[in-house]
Amino acid sequence: MSERRSVSTVRVRYAETDQMGVVYHANYLVYMEEGRTRMMAELGLPYHELERAGWALVVRKAEVRYRAGARYGDEVLVRTRVERLGGASILLRYELERSADGTLLATGSTELACVDLKDPARAPTMLPEHLRSGLS
Amino acid sequence: MSERRSVSTVRVRYAETDQMGVVYHANYLVYMEEGRTRMMAELGLPYHELERAGWALVVRKAEVRYRAGARYGDEVLVRTRVERLGGASILLRYELERSADGTLLATGSTELACVDLKDPARAPTMLPEHLRSGLS
Amino acid sequence: MSERRSVSTVRVRYAETDQMGVVYHANYLVYMEEGRTRMMAELGLPYHELERAGWALVVRKAEVRYRAGARYGDEVLVRTRVERLGGASILLRYELERSADGTLLATGSTELACVDLKDPARAPTMLPEHLRSGLS
Amino acid sequence: MSERRSVSTVRVRYAETDQMGVVYHANYLVYMEEGRTRMMAELGLPYHELERAGWALVVRKAEVRYRAGARYGDEVLVRTRVERLGGASILLRYELERSADGTLLATGSTELACVDLKDPARAPTMLPEHLRSGLS
Numbered sequence: 001m002s003e004r005r006s007v008s009t010v011r012v013r014y015a016e017t018d019q020m021g022v023v024y025h026a027n028y029l030v031y032m033e034e035g036r037t038r039m040m041a042e043l044g045l046p047y048h049e050l051e052r053a054g055w056a057l058v059v060r061k062a063e064v065r066y067r068a069g070a071r072y073g074d075e076v077l078v079r080t081r082v083e084r085l086g087g088a089s090i091l092l093r094y095e096l097e098r099s100a101d102g103t104l105l106a107t108g109s110t111e112l113a114c115v116d117l118k119d120p121a122r123a124p125t126m127l128p129e130h131l132r133s134g135l136s
Numbered sequence: 137m138s139e140r141r142s143v144s145t146v147r148v149r150y151a152e153t154d155q156m157g158v159v160y161h162a163n164y165l166v167y168m169e170e171g172r173t174r175m176m177a178e179l180g181l182p183y184h185e186l187e188r189a190g191w192a193l194v195v196r197k198a199e200v201r202y203r204a205g206a207r208y209g210d211e212v213l214v215r216t217r218v219e220r221l222g223g224a225s226i227l228l229r230y231e232l233e234r235s236a237d238g239t240l241l242a243t244g245s246t247e248l249a250c251v252d253l254k255d256p257a258r259a260p261t262m263l264p265e266h267l268r269s270g271l272s
Numbered sequence: 273m274s275e276r277r278s279v280s281t282v283r284v285r286y287a288e289t290d291q292m293g294v295v296y297h298a299n300y301l302v303y304m305e306e307g308r309t310r311m312m313a314e315l316g317l318p319y320h321e322l323e324r325a326g327w328a329l330v331v332r333k334a335e336v337r338y339r340a341g342a343r344y345g346d347e348v349l350v351r352t353r354v355e356r357l358g359g360a361s362i363l364l365r366y367e368l369e370r371s372a373d374g375t376l377l378a379t380g381s382t383e384l385a386c387v388d389l390k391d392p393a394r395a396p397t398m399l400p401e402h403l404r405s406g407l408s
Numbered sequence: 409m410s411e412r413r414s415v416s417t418v419r420v421r422y423a424e425t426d427q428m429g430v431v432y433h434a435n436y437l438v439y440m441e442e443g444r445t446r447m448m449a450e451l452g453l454p455y456h457e458l459e460r461a462g463w464a465l466v467v468r469k470a471e472v473r474y475r476a477g478a479r480y481g482d483e484v485l486v487r488t489r490v491e492r493l494g495g496a497s498i499l500l501r502y503e504l505e506r507s508a509d510g511t512l513l514a515t516g517s518t519e520l521a522c523v524d525l526k527d528p529a530r531a532p533t534m535l536p537e538h539l540r541s542g543l544s
Contacts, residue, residue, distance in 0.1 A: 014309070015162060019155065027434070034285065194338070202331055291430075
């Protein structure tokens with residue numbers, strides 16, 4: 001099995017900085033979401049179509065380790081890869097670096113559970129087959 | 137008819153500042169929404185109950201004039217008042233000031249249209265009677 | 273004088289939606305900022321360099337008129353143009369439309385004052401000459 | 409040593425929801441920050457004063473485990489406690505629950521390093537003594 005990977009870029013917005021002069025820490029979770037959005041689009045399974053089909057990928061756990069602060073105007077490279085693929089969940093891992101000089105900004109992971117949008121509070125449901133096979 | 141007014145307070149969060157060291161300008165719209173949320177709760181018509189009942193108040197126009205920058209840790213006073221009450225829309229006006237010294241931070245307004253959540257794209261619907269009478 | 277214009281695109285993020293299923297209204301101000309950021313980069317005067325040189329463009333007034341809701345996954349076209357160029361301020365006007373079908377989503381404007389970052393509370397300062405000539 | 413704890417409340421804003429109808433996952437980090445801001449204020453060491461004195465607490469690691477979705481209008485209780493206090497860093501742990509029914513919404517932690525604002529990129533500096541003694 002070849003490992004599934006994806007690379008996307010995000011340009012830091014002024015709105016995303018805080019008074020310390022760097023990107024506010026919660027926004028790295030948004031950048032990581034940009035990473036998985038891009039990965040799914042590359043697989044031919046855009047996330048908004050997954051939702052229209054009645055499923056959602058809900059974040060069950062998120063973790064970020066901050067290494068260096070991204071700054072306004074920086075282009076950030078988001079590397080996303082599938083670390084583990086379960087029946088009803090996915091573990092993704094991310095590396096964020098500054099494009100200009102390759103500085104590692106942050107690493108992180110999210111565990112996503114697949115739920116049925118008709119009842120999001122219910123137990124996770126099996127990942128749709130085309131998503132499973134696309135990701136593996 | 138006595139004019140309908142409401143006062144609420146917001147504490148500036150670190151997340152809301154930007155690298156200029158003041159609150160990012162778009163966040164004043166969020167503070168203004170806090171103002172109208174509080175006004176509706178005081179009227180006994182919390183906005184989340186309005187939505188549960190099938191209506192929404194959609195922002196059709198917003199305007200903010202910035203006077204001075206709010207800073208992290210500031211308590212901001214949001215004064216909200218009904219400026220005009222139409223059949224299917226409301227015009228609210230806001231004044232934001234720093235509690236500590238009364239500095240005027242911003243003034244603004246929002247025009248809200250009442251829509252039927254079963255079809256939000258449709259033309260505005262009449263304001264529910266209890267909302268109209270509460271606001272007037 | 274040919275009118276100065278710029279076009280940029282923004283992809284709607286999940287983080288930018290709200291429970292009504294459309295982009296939260298304050299985020300259009302962020303999209304408009306993406307528009308002027310792009311315009312300035314095209315002029316060879318990236319905003320982060322302006323700040324490094326000791327100036328800032330501070331929003332003094334903002335206005336948005338909402339026409340239709342942008343949705344998650346939409347590509348939004350932001351057209352930015354200089355409407356008025358004063359000695360110490362700029363009035364920009366924006367049109368946002370959904371790329372896929374040309375639907376007009378919002379129109380808006382921002383008035384920006386040029387301030388000296390060594391003392392942002394002071395009166396506006398003259399626009400740097402290369403910015404003035406670039407924008408006009 | 410009695411364990412240091414603090415409890416604060418946050419009211420969910422419309423701006424914080426996403427199209428799934430619950431609070432967008434990154435915003436739990438903002439709620440957790442509200443928890444530590446309150447804890448520091450209770451200690452008589454408001455965070456904005458710490459920054460004015462030349463220090464900052466920078467997030468080095470953050471982790472959130474999501475249990476149930478907070479909804480617009482919910483009051484969220486944020487319980488914050490010091491889990492570990494090092495020479496130059498603090499580990500805080502958080503529990504978020506819905507006030508109305510005690511439902512556990514999320515648990516999480518942040519590791520904060522104390523840095524010297526004159527050079528935030530430098531190695532962590534020792535926690536100021538009054539902060540150390542207040543937290544322990």
